[in-house]
Amino acid sequence: MYTIGLDLGGTFIKGGLVDDGGKIVAKSKIPTRIQAGPEAVAADMAAQALALIADAGVKKEDVRGIGIGSPGAIDSENGIVNYANNLTGWIDVPLAAYINAKTGLGVKVSNDANVAALGETMFGAGKGYENAVMITLGTGVGGGVICNGRLYEGNESKGAELGHMVVKAGGARCNCGRRGCLEAYASATALIRETKKAMKKHPESAMWKFSPDIDEVDGRTSFECAKAGDAAAAKVVDDYLYYLAEGLLNYCNIFRPQVIILGGGVCAQGDYLIGRLDDIMSRAHYGYRGAPAVKLVIATLGNDAGLIGAASLIMGSAGAL
Numbered sequence: 001m002y003t004i005g006l007d008l009g010g011t012f013i014k015g016g017l018v019d020d021g022g023k024i025v026a027k028s029k030i031p032t033r034i035q036a037g038p039e040a041v042a043a044d045m046a047a048q049a050l051a052l053i054a055d056a057g058v059k060k061e062d063v064r065g066i067g068i069g070s071p072g073a074i075d076s077e078n079g080i081v082n083y084a085n086n087l088t089g090w091i092d093v094p095l096a097a098y099i100n101a102k103t104g105l106g107v108k109v110s111n112d113a114n115v116a117a118l119g120e121t122m123f124g125a126g127k128g129y130e131n132a133v134m135i136t137l138g139t140g141v142g143g144g145v146i147c148n149g150r151l152y153e154g155n156e157s158k159g160a161e162l163g164h165m166v167v168k169a170g171g172a173r174c175n176c177g178r179r180g181c182l183e184a185y186a187s188a189t190a191l192i193r194e195t196k197k198a199m200k201k202h203p204e205s206a207m208w209k210f211s212p213d214i215d216e217v218d219g220r221t222s223f224e225c226a227k228a229g230d231a232a233a234a235k236v237v238d239d240y241l242y243y244l245a246e247g248l249l250n251y252c253n254i255f256r257p258q259v260i261i262l263g264g265g266v267c268a269q270g271d272y273l274i275g276r277l278d279d280i281m282s283r284a285h286y287g288y289r290g291a292p293a294v295k296l297v298i299a300t301l302g303n304d305a306g307l308i309g310a311a312s313l314i315m316g317s318a319g320a321l
Helices: 038-056 095-103 112-123 188-201 219-227 231-255 265-283 302-312
Strands: 002-008 012-019 024-031 063-070 073-075 080-083 091-093 107-111 132-137 141-147 150-152 259-263 295-298
Touching (some): 012 038, 012 302, 024 302, 063 112, 112 141, 188 219, 259 265
Parallel strands (some): 132 259
């Protein structure tokens, strides 16, 4: 049997026909025609799904259905995109119903960060674990929670906003409107912001040699210079890891998962990142003395996590709680 996963983004829609082992047997990417309106985008997605089936030479009756990962606030029970700020005009869009009408296949929709967590837990770095938390360190901090092998979404599917837990009361303003959220300190955006501040304060820093144009600073700048012994860069990295570890320790206490999966560009630091975080967290007894430690791993599915996770929504018992 096969399942179609669609990863809806503001610029592109990625799709894949996925077998029961999590292998993508056919794949495609099409532009997201936001200006054409939700129904037109849904029609494009339906056509994309049917094309994937045709291209793979698979019978439609061998396809379980279509899973969709969408940005924004999702009513997953009814397949409705209630609001997505990077999908202009998308308010209470019955996406599942639109696509079902065009394809005749069952459709499930969930938040894109949630489905990425599900994909990594079923077929990626978290495979074999029943309880997992995934955090994505990108422009913001996203994530998802897997409890007893199932996706946790919370009331009206609006829970698991893991980036918006406060780690510094009264701290830096977050895009959500609160102050001191983990996203304001542990996102790649925050890392770059603090790197630039440190560079302006320390013109002698080696970070200027690594990134001569301050507008081209990225998540590597402070990390690579810190590893080379630059004091200003080391302070940026130390502060970044402190807040990230505080957030992860909170997740340990709240969920006590077996594993935390880290994704996003910052995770290119690999073993260095995991080693530093593991040291901080182990000294804090992973948030609770006497409780089991939590394994830290780097996500492995990369850009395919969203579509594999979307497909996972309707594979066996992997759906939402």
